[in-house]
Amino acid sequence: MEIYTGKTVEEALQKASEELNKPVSELIYLDTGKKSGLFSKKVQVEVYDLSDIVRYAEDYLLNATDALGIESSVKTKLDDDVIHITLDSTHNPILIGKNGVTLQALNELVKLATSNHFHKRFRILLDINGYKDNKYSRLERLARKVAKDVQKTKTTYTFDPMPADERRAIHNALNGWHNIKTESTGEGTHRQVQIIYVE
Numbered sequence: 001m002e003i004y005t006g007k008t009v010e011e012a013l014q015k016a017s018e019e020l021n022k023p024v025s026e027l028i029y030l031d032t033g034k035k036s037g038l039f040s041k042k043v044q045v046e047v048y049d050l051s052d053i054v055r056y057a058e059d060y061l062l063n064a065t066d067a068l069g070i071e072s073s074v075k076t077k078l079d080d081d082v083i084h085i086t087l088d089s090t091h092n093p094i095l096i097g098k099n100g101v102t103l104q105a106l107n108e109l110v111k112l113a114t115s116n117h118f119h120k121r122f123r124i125l126l127d128i129n130g131y132k133d134n135k136y137s138r139l140e141r142l143a144r145k146v147a148k149d150v151q152k153t154k155t156t157y158t159f160d161p162m163p164a165d166e167r168r169a170i171h172n173a174l175n176g177w178h179n180i181k182t183e184s185t186g187e188g189t190h191r192q193v194q195i196i197y198v199e
Contacts, residue, residue, distance in 0.1 A: 001052055005042045012045045028120055057114045082123045092129045103128055104163055125165055140173035147180050147195055154197040167193045
């Protein structure tokens with residue numbers, strides 16, 4: 001984190017932009033509301049690097065599992081604009097939960113906490129002991145099998161509601177398939193993927 005000052009927030013951000021050689025639109029910052037001196041009219045902004053965001057998310061998860069009395073460790077990698085966090089613990093099945101419900105809740109918590117803290121939305125994908133990767137592989141196999149049936153029967157197939165990352169796995173698996181398109185329908189936790197036949 002670096003602190004920049006200016007007569008306005010915009011001026012402070014412009015200084016940060018020039019020093020960091022990044023457009024203002026790409027800066028992650030907080031307006032601290034602080035003045036830089038007793039009689040100064042200058043404002044301060046805190047400018048963060050992506051590593052600060054990763055560290056915050058990792059610490060949040062480690063503190064949450066520690067509060068549950070579960071010893072854990074994290075590894076993080078960045079893939080485009082997605083922060084992939086893999087958590088491993090002494091009680092992985094408990095943190096995954098039935099059908100991954102607890103894992104999904106933990107994922108939402110860390111995403112919300114990080115986004116609220118930095119006042120910016122971040123895409124964070126949490127996995128525990130390869131659970132999500134295995135689930136994506138199963139969903140992709142199922143999607144291809146269902147798509148073949150839809151090609152034959154020309155009847156739309158609708159999956160049960162699932163989280164955004166799992167819906168994305170299905171969309172990606174069937175991207176470019178002949179006579180097949182996928183759509184997400186519904187709202188919030190009721191959002192579903194449909195596999196649709198097209199002429």
